[in-house]
Amino acid sequence: MVLTVTMNPAIDISYSLPRLSLDTVNRAAEVTKTPGGKGLNVTRVLAELGEDVMATGLIGGKTGLYLQEKLSDAAIHHHFFPIRGETRNCIAILHKGQQTEILEKGPKITPAEAESFLSHFERLIRPFEVIAISGSLPDGLASDYYAELIRLADAYQKKIILDCSGDPLLEVLKNSAKPFVIKPNLEELSQLTGESAAADNQSLKALLSQPMFEGISWVIVSLGAEGAFAKHNETFYRVRIPEIKVANPVGSGDSTVAGIASSLLHGLSDTELLKKANVLGMLNAQEKMTGHVNLADYEKLFKQVHVEEV
Template sequence: MILTITLNPSVDISYKLDELNLDTVNRVADVSKTAGGKGLNVTRVIQQLGKDVAASGFLGGSLGNFIRQEISDKEIHDYFVNIEGETRNCIAVIHEGQQTEILEAGPVINESEATVFLNKFSTDVQNVDFITISGSLPNGLHKNFYAQLVGIANQHDTPVLLDTKGELLSHTLEGDSKPLLIKPNQEELADLLGEEVINDTQIISALQSQKFFGIPWVVVTTGATGAFVKHDKGIYRVSTPKVDAVNPVGSGDAVVAGFAVGLSRGLMDEELVKYALTMGVLNALEAKTGSVNPGKINWYKDQIRVERI
């Protein structure tokens, strides 16, 4: 089984309007509400790929109950910890070819809630094969919290796939315990390196640096063009096919899910990379975030090219 971690989940609300009018009433009929957060996108893709999956993090209030009901309906194991605070809403207003987002900060996690989670996590890691950790931290948790989780997982020889950015990623990279895989996108890598933008040559140079020493897999996704992947001492350029994307949001999460499932099934090297990147392509073809069509895997996987640099 794979365990996914989403510490700051949300109920994602999408309002679709022909036109957004400011300082007046906007009435909307096209509304969708779903369990949101990068880790829950990963969870859904893993479940769609036929792998047993459990989801964990913090949930509270009526919005937390909404998420619990949704994952239960999808036969996803519920490992979430209850909190006093209320799970957040994240609102996207889609209008005139644009998307305006209103993101709540979410609840503040107190010390006792964090302790309960860490104790439960210490038990959960012993009963799963792989762990994915995605997204931001809720307020109240220290910036080294992900580093703590990686350390606990490594004590029990349970590999971690980490997808976060900024200080959270930096703290983890600086720690003694390393994840099996990290997946910054091109913009997040630039931020990590203190650059405004970063080109292919800079990505390759960064992957050869000591910054990523001790991390077996470093996957830098570059949007529609594919990715650069470091595996041990090898660096690969991965080219994905051009598609008419319907909704590319969540494609990076789908890639993480692909790596987790592929690793759990014993895929290695080039075959693993192709399988994982295929999930990002398939997610972009679906209207719903964190969704793939398994029936299309082989056709698109065969179009992915992996070149060792």
Template sequence: MILTVTMNPSVDISYPIPHFKLDDVNRVEAASKTAGGKGLNVTRVIKQLGEGVLATGVLGGMIGEYIVQELTKNEIENNFLKINQESRNCIAILHDGKQTEILEAGPTLTNEDGSAFLAKYETLLSSVSLVTISGSLPKGLPSTFYRQMVEMGRDKGIPVIVDTSGESLRQVLLHNVKPFAIKPNITELTQLLGREVEQSISSLSQALEDDMFQGIEWIVVSMGGAGAFVKHGSDFYRVTIPPIDVVNPVGSGDATVAGLAVALKHKQPALVVLKTAMTTGMLNTMEAATGHINTANFSQFFELVQVEKIDY
């Protein structure tokens, strides 16, 4: 079973308003609400791939109860730490061909909350074979929190995939115990290294040779429609994807993590791992719902992903 961690989940509310009027009344005919957060997008896609998955993280209040209800309705097993605060809403207003987002910060956790979650996490590790950690940390937790979780996984011999950014990611990478896989983009690489990283094989290869990344088995640099650049052990790969009709790109990186996690859990060869991850990411962009893929199209697009090993 795969354990997915979402430390700051939300209810994602989408308001389609064709012509948004500022400082006026706007009526919404068809709002949608989903259990959101990057880790829960990962969870849904893993479930759609037919893999056993357990969702964890921190929830509170009526919003937290709604998230649990939604997961349970979709037959997704979950075991969250419950706190005496309200989880957050994240609102997207779709208007005039644009998307305006209003994101609540969410609860502020105490040191006791953090310790209680780590105790739960350690218990859950005994029943899973791989972990994904996605998204931001809630306020109140130290930026070193994820690196503690990576170390706890390593102590139990469980691979941990980390998909976060900013100081949380930096702290993970500066630690001597490394995650099994990470999925940065070029902007995040530039921020981490403090120098410009370009979308070229030579620039990306040089960036991933930095000491910060040593000891990480899989580094998947996502490049959107251009595919990905990947370092696996000492090998480099360029992965390209076919042109597709994009319906909703939100969550495609999370779907990529889901495909990566499932393939790695089954110890697939590198070619299959990369094609699976890219395929699930593509399939998500072709659906209106975030964190959703049509598995009937998997084989067709899997065959269209091209993987080239780079001699560097």
């Protein structure tokens, strides 16, 4: 089973406009409202794969109730921790092939809520083999909060996938309890190491060999259209992907995380894990809806992904 953690979830509202005009009325041709946040995108893709998955995190207010109703309607299991603040909305305006986003900050978490979620999390994690923690921390949570979650999960020997950036990731890397997988992109890798990260094999091998990554079994670096570069223990891999027609790239990283989680759950080989993860990322990019995959082309794309040990 997989547990996904979304500390700052949202209702993702998408408005489709023929054009966006400022300082006047715009009428949306289409509107969609879906449970959002990186962890919930992971959840949705895992559910589409048929995996046994549950979502947790912090939820509050009428927006939070609506989010939980939408998950229940989709037959997705969830066990959130209630807070006094209101879960946020995030708005995407789609116009002429462009996407303009308006993201609410979200609620401020109280010290009591932060402490209570740790207890909720520790009680919840025991039956789960894989835990995927994704996205930003809401206001009120310290930058080492993910490190604390990982410390709790590590005591039960859980395989943890962490997909975050900035100070929360740096705090985790300084901690003795490590996630099993991290998934930075090239820009995030540069921020972590303080060095310019180039996409060539030798540069990436040198960066991922730095002491800060010791104790992490998998470091998978997303390279966008160029595929990925990965380190599993002491082995390095280059992943090359075919060219595809992109409809909406948002959520592709989350779909990749879903593929990693599913692969760990089923004990797939390194090559199979890297192929599955990248295929799901590509399938998401081909869809307008964030955190959604159409598995009809899965096998075709799987055969076109090449994984080479370097």
